[in-house]
Amino acid sequence: MIFCSLYSGSSGNSMFVSSGNANILIDAGMAGKNIEKALSDIGQNPAELDGIFVTHEHSDHVKGVGVLSRKYNVPVYTNELTWKAMQNIVGNIKEHNIRLIDEGTVTIKDLDILSYKIPHDAAAPQGYAIYNGNKKISIATDLGHYSEEVRKxxxxxxxxxxxxxxxxxxLKFGPYPYTLKRRVLSDVGHLSNEDCGRAIANLVDGTRRKRVILGHLSETNNYPELAYQTVVNILRESKIDLTKDIGLTVARRDMPSNYVEF
Incomplete structure (x- = not known):
């Protein structure tokens, strides 16, 4: 499988996943031309996309969906409530490319894409776990808290x-208005560095090394170095071996990063 974060942050999010046979995006929250360039930069052709899977309707996740679907005839997968909330943002999409899915698994060639609920203040937000045989990639951002559904x-x-x-x-002492601070800190807002670190510590089972990428960092209330060090400190406190148990990196906001082939 191949995974690459094309863009990750409060200004836009998109991730590429491939089996070498099937190619999909999880979200397309940058302008279509930016996503085209990012795909080209990693040697991928946007005309060969088999689907765009949308987590939720916020613009930093759907901005380029309509353009890419129309230009390359790409199906768009999401649930009915999210589609209703995003359709005015993404514009007209051919009816045969609107693929409404419930929680469960969609198969595209040799990829199985499982959707599941995430706690966020959107119409019906969902995360995705992508399988190819015994290999698995999971994507979980825009989380107000680390729920049991996310964990499993x-x-x-x-x-x-x-x-x-x-x-x-x-966040508390930053420039956001009080109402926005409350939203981010709520159970349907966003996951903090500390909560992320505790969640990762919970993932380690000692059976195999996991690759974990920190994503969706706030441009205003975070720094890549701070997010990374906060998580590292929590993992060390939990006696987790950072060379044996975890491969930890941070996704870039403005360009493709964390290209993984396994």
């Missing part, structure tokens, strides 16, 4: 992209 869908993945959105103190 990422715990046995080979590669996990998990939200590490903000530093709590930076």
């Amino acid at each position: 869908n990422i715990e046995d993945a080979d590669v996990v992209l998990l939200e590490s959105n903000h530093d709590v103190e930076m």
Whole structure:
């Protein structure tokens, strides 16, 4: 399998997953031309996309969906409530490319894509776990808290992209208005660096090394170095071996990063 974070952050999110046979995006939250360039930069052709899977309707996850679907005739997969909430944002999409899915698994060639509920303030937000045989990639961002549903869908993945959105103190004393701070800190807001670290510590089972990518960092209330070090400190406190148990990196906001082939 191949995984690459094309963009990850409060300004836009998109991830590429491939089996070498089937190619999909999870979200397309940047302008279509930016996603085209990012795919080209990693040697992928947007005309060969088999689907775009949408987590929720916020613009940093759907901005380029309509353009890519129309230009390359790409099916768009999401649930009915999310589609209703996003259709005015993405514009007209050919009816045969609107694929409404419930919780469960969609198979595209040799990829099985499982959707599951995530706790976020959107119409019906969902995360995705992507399987190819015994290999698994899980994506979980925009989480107000680390729910049991999220845990069970990422715990046995080979590669996990998990939200590490903000530093709590930076958020509390930062420029956001009070109502926005409350939203981010709520159970349907975003996962802090500390909560992300505790969630990752919970994932380690000692059976195999996991690759974990910190994603969806706030541009205002976080820094990549701070997110990484906060998580590292929590893992060390939990006696987790950072060379044997976890491969930890941070997704870039502005360009493809964390290209993994396994």
